[in-house]
Amino acid sequence: MSEIPELEAQEARLVLPRFTYEDAWTLGTxxxxxxxxxxxxxxxxxxxxxxxxFHCALPGSSADNDAWIDRKRRVVERYxxxxxxxxxxxxxxxxxxEASSRLDPDRYAAHGGSxxxxxxxxxxxxxxxxxxxxxxEDHALVVEALGLLLSSYDSGDGGG
Numbered sequence: 721m722s723e724i725p726e727l728e729a730q731e732a733r734l735v736l737p738r739f740t741y742e743d744a745w746t747l748g749t750x751x752x753x754x755x756x757x758x759x760x761x762x763x764x765x766x767x768x769x770x771x772x773x774f775h776c777a778l779p780g781s782s783a784d785n786d787a788w789i790d791r792k793r794r795v796v797e798r799y800x801x802x803x804x805x806x807x808x809x810x811x812x813x814x815x816x817x818e819a820s821s822r823l824d825p826d827r828y829a830a831h832g833g834s835x836x837x838x839x840x841x842x843x844x845x846x847x848x849x850x851x852x853x854x855x856x857e858d859h860a861l862v863v864e865a866l867g868l869l870l871s872s873y874d875s876g877d878g879g880g
Contacts, residue, residue: 724808724809724812727805730802730863731801731802731836733867734835734838734863734870735840735870736837736838736840736869736870737839737840737873738839739768739837739845741773744768744773744774744846747766748764748773748774748776750868750869751776751848751850751861751865752776754861754864754865755778756778759780760780760853760861761778761780762778762780762785762850762851762852762853762858762861763775763776763777763778763781763785763786763789763850763852764776764778764850765789765793765847766837766847766849767837767846767847767848768837768845769846785852788829789849789851791825791831792833793834793847794827794828795817795829795830795834796836800836800844802832802836803829803830803834803835804831804855804859806830807832807855810830831855831858832856833849833850833855833862834847834849834850835848835849835859848865848866850862
C-alpha cells in the first residue's frame, strides 16, 4: 500500500532539532494562520509529554472536536506514530483499528490529525493534533505546519 511508505517518510522527515515552549507557540500560530486562511473549522492541540502547551478552537469547531483530539492524541502516545499511519496499517492488514486494536473506541481513534512531535536524539516528545476536517485534511494541515516550522529552523529564523 503506497499510503504507508508516504506516511512513514513524512515522520522520518519531520524531526525537529528542539521543541521548546516558544516552538509550540510558533507551531500553534502557524496552524491557526493556515486554518484561518482556509476558513477551516478546527480545534488545535499541542502537547509536550502530558502538558498542553497550546490549544485553540476556531469558529465552527465544537467540544466534539476536543473529544476527537483526545482520542487521536492517545493513539500517538500509545504507538509513537501518527494516528493516520496507525489506521492505515490496520487497513493494510484488511481490518480496522476499531475491530482489531482491542482498545476502547471511546478513548482511542486511529483517524488522521494527530502527529508525533519528534526531536533529534530524543524521539517522540509530544503531539500536535487537529480536528474538524476530513481525516486526511486534518493530517495534511499538521504535516504542512510542521514542515513550515522545520524549514524556519533551516533558514535561520530559529522557529520562534
